[in-house]
Structure formats: structure tokens, C-alpha cells
Amino acid sequence: MTDQQPFVVERPGVYLGVPDHVYHADPVPGGSLSSTGARELLPPSCPARFRHRRDNPQPPKKVFDLGHAAHHLVLGTGPKLEVIERDRWDTNEVKAKVKAIREAGGVPLKRAEMETVEAMAAKLREHPRAAELLQPGSGDPEASLFWIDPETRVKCRARIDWLTRAVDVPRLIVPDYKTCRSAAPDDLQKTIAEHGWHQQADWYEGGIKALGLHPEPVVVFIAQEKEPPYLVTVAQPDSMARRIGAHLNRDARHLYRECTASGRWPGYADDVAMISLPGWVERQYEMELSL
Structure with a gap:
């Protein structure tokens, strides 16, 4: 596949070699829902914000460059990395090169x-489990999955970092690579909740099952710190996290179907929102009254 050829997904399946920008532009006629989109539909976001971001793609940001570059070297595919050998990046020459x-x-x-x-x-290659999961030849990097949710009939898509090739095993372990501030297990608890990794895991697993690739896929996250010594943790959301992720994804698919059918993408609240003060303010006030 080349960038010059138009790419349209006419039927469900696994597609390899889809350029990153083509996938994110959504090549499904009529539109499809991704894991990121599902998270943007639900609180603390809302359908109106999802629709705006879908219709107004954000330009590349410098803050994501390190993660994209790490993905390229770890997975062996992705956007080309180009070093600009200049001390200053605020000159017109460098700005033009960056552009x-x-x-x-x-x-x-x-x-x-x-x-x-x-x-x-x-x-990462020194970590026994992470290196094993990303062993060259054991899977396909940046695999694009397109399927139809059997319950809602919503068209869905996913971009999987490393789609492990199905073998005769009871569970198919599918790794997803993440860069993060801290890979300490206690810190990952907050990171998973904040960034919705538990929803992402369920989304990917649902796509793999819907396409008949394997009946028991399990998504794990290879989390790596961006500061020396670049520590790595292979993490798997527990059963409760997975249940919550599945429930949220189901809500998102139903909401997406309703918004698509009605053409209405609501914001945070249609009526007056009753707002409480933070709990610590109420507790401080109660304490002062008791003195």
C-alpha cells in the first residue's frame, strides 16, 4: 500500500501497512468508532467534544514525538525518524525543516x-517478558482492525501495536507499548484509570474476538519510563478493571449509535448543573462549625 492510493475499508478484517494518518482519518464509509473515540464520548468528556475533535484533527505536537519515536524503534515500523543537527530550533531554517x-x-x-x-x-530488549512478547517474527506491528460490534452494529476500528500471530494456545497475549512517567506498579494504577488503558484492553480484545482471530485474547501493556534508567513493567488490568472497561465501552457504543442516528452531539449538560464544593471544603466548614 502507498500513500498515493486511496484506501477505503469496505468490509471487516485485519489490514497491514495502513499509513498512520490514513487510519486516524477513518477510512470507513460513514465513520467508525475507535477506542480513543469511545473514551472521548464519555465523562469527563462529552459527545460534543468528540465530534469537534473528529471534525478538526489536531496537528502533530512536539510533546508526542518522543513516544512516537520510541514506538518506531521498539516495533520496527512507523513514521520515519529524522535528526536535525542544530543547537537551536527557533531559527527559520530549522522551523522550515521541522515543517x-x-x-x-x-x-x-x-x-x-x-x-x-x-x-x-x-x-526494553533487556526485559525478559517484554522482549519475548515483542520478539521479531512473532507478530505484526501496527495492525489495523475493522469490525462491526455484534450488539449495537456500530462499526469499530483499532490500531494494535503488536498483533501476536494466532497459535495453538489457550490465550493469545497481545502487547501494547506505552511510554510513561513512572512504570512503578503502584503508579500504573492511577495511569491506567486516567488514560483508560482498561477500556483500550477490552476494545482490542473485542475486535480480535469479533474478527475470529482468537477466542481468548488478553491485552497487556508494556509500560516504559521516559527517564533513565528507562525501567519497564509489563502490566495487565485485573478482573475488576476489565469489567469496568467493558461496561464503559458498551455505554460508549450505545451513545455513539444514538448520536449518529439523531445527529445530535450533546455537551456536558442540557439543563442546569448542580455543582457541589470539593469535599475538603465541606469537611473544613463542618470542622469549623464544631469548634
């Missing part, structure tokens, strides 16, 4: 940033 690289679908990096992602990739 040209981004327009070509690449990731512009400083020399120190490239050295960082190279060190991250090397450190």
Missing part, C-alpha cells in the same frame, strides 16, 4: 532525543 518533515509524515528529533529513544529500545 517539511512533519508534512512528509516523519518525526523530527534532536540528537539527544534520538539517543534517548535508542537507549529506551535497548533497555
